[in-house]
Amino acid sequence: MNLSQLQINRIVIHQLHDHDIEGTRPEPTYGDRLTVLGPKEIHELVRRILAVTSSGTKSAEMDIARFGVGSVLDHSDGLARCDDNEFIFKSRPVADQLHSSLYTRKIPGGILVVFSGTCDTHAAHVVGYIKANIGSAFQRQANDLVLIEDLFLSESADLYKVGIFKEDVNAGPNSSLQDRWKALVYDRDYDYAVGAGSKYFYDRFLGLKPAASDARFVRDFLVLSDKFFESRTGINLATQVDLQAGLHTYLTMHASEGIQVHEFSENFVPDEYRDDYNEYMASKNFPDRLIRKDLSQVEASLDQRKFATADKKILLRVPASALSNKIVDFDVRDAPDGSGEKWTTITIKSALRGLNESK
């Protein structure tokens, strides 16, 4: 989702409350006028939003699951086009929707910032929602410190979730509501962005679900990464095996529900190849966002790694787990005969059946 030239034109703020001791959550307190921000404040707000939702962040594009009358998408479509006065009142049902999505007492209330604006070269409509927890901080006033309690969207705390609907200008005039809009979500703790921990925000509140294309992207991620490791000059077989083992670990064992090119490269690709890898993936139009770790299309490939000599006459198939556990290991070195060729020593921590028979 291209969020270039994001401009915010209207903002209204509603407040959601925590459960009280009796176990009931008071109704939201609605904002009754548009929030007026100066140019500096608008600039800063846009900066905070882009810092978590633009390309290169751990935001995730999602599919729209609920689009009927009364859904947040339905309200968003109305909010994009209504006049300022209507904007204040039409945003209230959205606050109600978030209120009813806070289904356990553990989920705190907070501030809901509803905004509308435009972005990209086509000035496409954008409607966004920020749920921010309220914190406190000290402010210095002369020689005193004053406690400010209604603090939210503070940069260091980063305690917020953002959902953005952007109108697709390429959709035909007769397209359905769900085809005319694209959705993007950022959750501060991205591990849970597509998991249960924050499901209430993207699912119950915004009516979104993980993108169906994620399984395909995960497959592309594996294929493209493999291709880079094999084709990049200077990566020897031993490093290649390490990188493939890293890929396997990242997809199967790394403790996150999502994958992202930069996260993988920062954790598993050596410095000298990292930016080349990042650029390679970008040049193949691989999305630079969070993708749900849907392994349905890669399970078979993940299980087996294949190696071959240059003339493909000798093939070796090894379970990926045997590589990551170092049950099979490779050592590539210069041939001892001084020919300048490379020889590979393969260590298998096991006897090979059939070896005696063939001798």
Add this chain to the structure above:
Amino acid sequence: MNQSEFLAQWNTDKTMFRAWGTEVVDTVRTALRSEHPEISLDVFLRIDPKPRIKEDGSLITKAFYRNKQYSDPYHDIEDKVGVRFVVLLRKDIEVIRSIVATESRWQASEDRNFLEEQAKDPYSFSYSAFHYVVRSSFTHAYNLDGNDVNIIVGTPCEIQIKTLLQHAYSELTHDTIYKPKIQASPDIRRSSAKSMALLEAADDYFSIVQHGIDSEVQKERDVLSTLQSLYSSIIGREGTTNDSDVQIVSAYLHHLPDQWQENLGLLIKDDESIISVIQNVGETYPLVNHPSILLVIYLAKRRRDTAKNYWPFTPTLLEDAIHPFGISV
């Protein structure tokens, strides 16, 4: 010509010599500007070249008391006015020499050529410089401080061309060793030769350093000029280039992949929003008016580690530069 006639003539001619010295400086400056527009004169000429008129006492001493055996001292003394051009490196000397040797306003004769002197006596390390005497080719008027002064044909002016190090050496030694009011001891002469040898070696190292710097600067210029022409061709107007661009290019110079130009071209082709953002947000985000923004965007979109790790200013400035493009590092 006795001493008092000599002085009387000198007092009459002083203004003419001053005017001729000033004209020589102006002529060399003008030629430098037109033949080498890339040179900043204030930087190139390390010491402001001002004509220096010989003091009366020193002129009289030279004419009558230094056993120089002049047949016509007034006319034979050629350094009544002198001009010194001091540059940084030996190769810079050649720039001035070529102007002095070829200028038609005067007839130039080379009096001292330290390269030839060194070739004749390679084991000696002593005073080194180029000295020329330039004589006016024709009688003409020169406007000095608002007054026309007549300069007659053949009026001499001595030109010295030196490096800064050669100049430092001559400032230290000239009065004592070459104009020996006092007798320099063998120790002083030995130390002076050692310091000249050291300066000559330093000059060689300066040249190596300068060559390295020139080649770096050239690489920066090449990248910047690629960005400038790309910017004007895709945006339709010239970008604003200043020191920020130089700093950005310099910071990223050694971290660009070989095929960066090609990749940047492909990126711009793929992502039409880049051009439109640059065209639209210049007032709010001044950095997009600079050609180096193209390099920053390319790196931020494609090579994030490089963009982030080598950015030469504060992280906030980087975020501000790339946010309008909908990206973050």
